[in-house]
Amino acid sequence: MTTVDTPDTPFALVDAEKLDRNAARLREHLDRLGVPLRLHVKTAKSVEVADRVHAGGPITVSTLAEAEHFAAAGYTDVLYAVGIDPHKLPRVAALLRRGVTLTVLLDSLAQARAVTRFAQEEDLRVPALVEIDCDGHRGGVTPADPSLTEIGRALGDNLAGVLTHAGESYFAHTSEALHASAQNERDVAVAAAEVLRAAGLPCPVVSVGSTPTAHAATDLSGVTEVRAGNYVFFDLVMAGIGVCSTDDLALSVVVTVIGHRHEKNWVLTDGGWMATSRDRGTQAQAVDQGYGLVADVHGTLIPGLLMTGASQEHGVLSTRDGKPVPELPIGTRLRILPNHACATAAQHERYHVVSGTNPSVDTTWSRLRGW
Amino acid sequence: MTTVDTPDTPFALVDAEKLDRNAARLREHLDRLGVPLRLHVKTAKSVEVADRVHAGGPITVSTLAEAEHFAAAGYTDVLYAVGIDPHKLPRVAALLRRGVTLTVLLDSLAQARAVTRFAQEEDLRVPALVEIDCDGHRGGVTPADPSLTEIGRALGDNLAGVLTHAGESYFAHTSEALHASAQNERDVAVAAAEVLRAAGLPCPVVSVGSTPTAHAATDLSGVTEVRAGNYVFFDLVMAGIGVCSTDDLALSVVVTVIGHRHEKNWVLTDGGWMATSRDRGTQAQAVDQGYGLVADVHGTLIPGLLMTGASQEHGVLSTRDGKPVPELPIGTRLRILPNHACATAAQHERYHVVSGTNPSVDTTWSRLRGW
Known part of the structure; x- marks a missing residue:
């Protein structure tokens, strides 16, 4: 029998009981809010973990290697949530041709034009979300930025919706701050969707999420999916901001x-x-x-x-x-x-x-x- | 033709010209000092890199996986320079039985007794170096510590010598400080060897090294080998302390x-x-x-x-x-x-x-x- 004393150290250990408890907690929370989870697989990067907590459901990936790996394991609804480098579009096309709904992300006219040109040349639809900046954390355009509708228009029928990520929520210090971050994430995403719709553009997907905001959200009206991944394992940073306890790690x-x-x-x-x-x-x-x-x-x-x-x-x-x-x-x-x-x-x-x-x-x- | 514009990013790139230049510089320096290099393979962890700069020569490893991997590639003189966990001795024995001279490191009576007991049970000699502390950086015993000779005696004929590593040299700020660190590393190692010899114990190996001290040393009398690994690539930390320039990276x-x-x-x-x-x-x-x-x-x-x-x-x-x-x-x-x-x-x-x-x-x- 293999025990925790058997393998040579160091090695990574997962407590499946805690994993299951963490997964159940978020699942129940999102069920109450009526919004589906799009699991981010970048934390565990493990088909076994994804199968256990989210069998076959929609996923988020941080690399095309993850997209390819999970697609081969039967995950056919995949969002690649890092701004697309046009050089990588051939791998996106290969997945789309295999029947995987691979959605890309972008926040510039240059990327939108590259995606549209590539889609035309390849005679494919390349579904693309426009990245929205809700808290100045990283990339994205704000709802008030005129380039939002320009990007939407440049995407033509590749436009699939909007996405935002409250990256600053990792630095929240109180449950009030976490809740405010979650509400802001939802509000900004929905506002961006409304800007596109007011311009006559479709916006079926309104994607938000981070582990802190997914747990703190109480109102997800207008949101179509929530992304979270770290929560399967949690960690001391998450415990430090109060999203979990150290016993959940x-x-x-x-x-x-x-x-x-x-x-x-x-x-x-x-x-x-x-x-x-x-x-x-x-x-x-x-x-x-x-x-x-x-x-x-x-x-x-x-x-x-x-x-x-x-x-x-x-x-x-x-x-x-x-x-x-x-x-x-x-x-x-x-x-x-x-x-x-x-x-x-x-x-x-x-x-x-x-x-x-x-x-x-x-x-x-x-x-x-x-x- | 594959160029730097071909592979999808991100990827790791090595400039072989700089690698060769870095390797030649240290080789010439140690040749002048008359001491052989025991390449530390923990930086590149690549047989191709080791073959290029040190074909088949003595190596240092940071894991048993490296020892096994490089042994399979023909490297038969291997020093595992992390204090031995007795649990790992069966993998050490397997390498010894394959004809690899695998030397282990330790700094306690508990480890020395475990090695000696294991060696007796397996009817093997397990060559072991005693780790010497030269600057308070990590593990090891000082030459003045009475446990040095106790450990040496407990090892019996497994005793192979002493090893030290000037870990604090990474925090040196001037060429004088680097030179002093190198001299201290040599002096403490030689002093420890003399303590063992004065107690009637053999000490054929006197092993010192770090990338900063290997380059700064001007006197290695009494030292039998120098360990360094980072220098094949160098990095901004090494440039920051003046061991290389950013052009060497x-x-x-x-x-x-x-x-x-x-x-x-x-x-x-x-x-x-x-x-x-x-x-x-x-x-x-x-x-x-x-x-x-x-x-x-x-x-x-x-x-x-x-x-x-x-x-x-x-x-x-x-x-x-x-x-x-x-x-x-x-x-x-x-x-x-x-x-x-x-x-x-x-x-x-x-x-x-x-x-x-x-x-x-x-x-x-x-x-x-x-x-």
Whole structure:
């Protein structure tokens, strides 16, 4: 029998009980609001995870490699939610010709014209959403920007709707701020859709989402789909803004104690940044969790202990308050709960899967990488 | 013909001319000092790179997966330079039985006893180095620590020597500080070897190294090998401490412009932290290079432009001084020069290889991942 003590460390561990609980919570919330989920697969990048929480449903991807991989696994409604580089359109066309509804994203006339020209040349419809900026976080046009309708017109019958992402919600600090961010995300997306419709253009899709806003939203009228992905695993950044508790974190990295520096109050492990990533997403939060919190191998947090340092294949554990680190002999296995599940998961090729505190590893799930 | 404009972005690019120049520089320096190199393969993790700069020579690895991979490619003298987790000894034994001289590292009596017990049970010699702490950076025992000879005795005939790594040299700020770090690294390692020898124990191996100290050393008397790995690619952290110039950086990430936010003075690309890593190693240096400097697709730096922000698949480029970003239309390809080559390379499955400013991609080189 394979248990959490069997594979060589470091390795990525998923608690399927927590994954299921996280999935059920958002599903029930969105069911109450009457809006379907378009799962973002960029966090887990695993067909097994997607099948478990969202079998065959509409998905969001962050790379064309994900689109191709999930299409091969039977996911035929796919949104590629990164502004399209025209160079990549041949791969989009190949998926469309295989019967996959692959929708692209853009926020400029240059992209809209490139998509339209390509669609004409290929005699294809390339469904495209216009990216809307709701909070200045990244790309997109605002509803008030005249280029919104120009882009819509330039897309011709490729225009499929609008999309926005409240990226600033990751920096919200209160439930009021999260709720306001969710309401703003919905309001801006719906306003953009109305601008297109007022110009006589179709806007069937009104797509919003982020893990924080998906959970905080109470009004999604006019919205046709919600995107979220991180929530399947959650992480310390999400716990830090109150979207989940640390008990909800379904992903961890199992590491082994390989040394001690008593005079520095350090425990050294074989899990460095190659295993956790360099993500320090809690650094700017109220509580800086270093490279992650530390639990025993069964998942019970060890109070006050955190991963404070990382080199490529070494982790340094120490205490937040300077109290002596607990007795953790050479060979002790521990779990590191990560800052940012998307970044930590990306360091691994597969997940070992347990259910709750049962140490038996039920199975492994695959993970995709690359572009 | 494949050129730098052919593969879909983002992808990792290596300039073989710079790689060769970097390799020749260190080889000539160590030849002058009369000490052999034990190449650390953890940066490139590529047999093609190792074959090119160090064909078949002694190597250092950071994971047993690297040891197994390079052994299969003909590298038979391998040092695993992370403190040994006793759980991993069966994989060490399997390599030893295949005729690979696999040397392990440790810094505690608990590990020494575990290695000795395992070696006896398996009827094998498991060569082991004692890790010496020369600058308080990570693990190891100091030469003055009585446990050094206790560990040496506990190893019996598995004792192979001592190893130290001047990890603090990455934070040196002047050539004097680098030179002092290199001298200290050599002095502490030799002192530790003398402690063992004075106790009647053998110490054939005296291993030192880091990319900064390997280049700064002027006296390696008593040292039997120098470890370095990052120097094959170099990076902005190394340029920041003066070990190389930005013109020596052999690794970059090719990205494509996918958008603009003129009012924010941003250019958006399709290369986010998934392509560059989250490493912000220059953050604490005199000049913070963000997520990296920006060059045109042929490698010429664009003055003042840097990658200031990253989400998973989006990069944000902006200027250091607030001057307007240059005209970079949608579809423009750029190179991002990374903070930390080890971390950035780890995000990629392969390297596309060019030579100097010739845009033709000669070949691709593979890369290993995992543990």
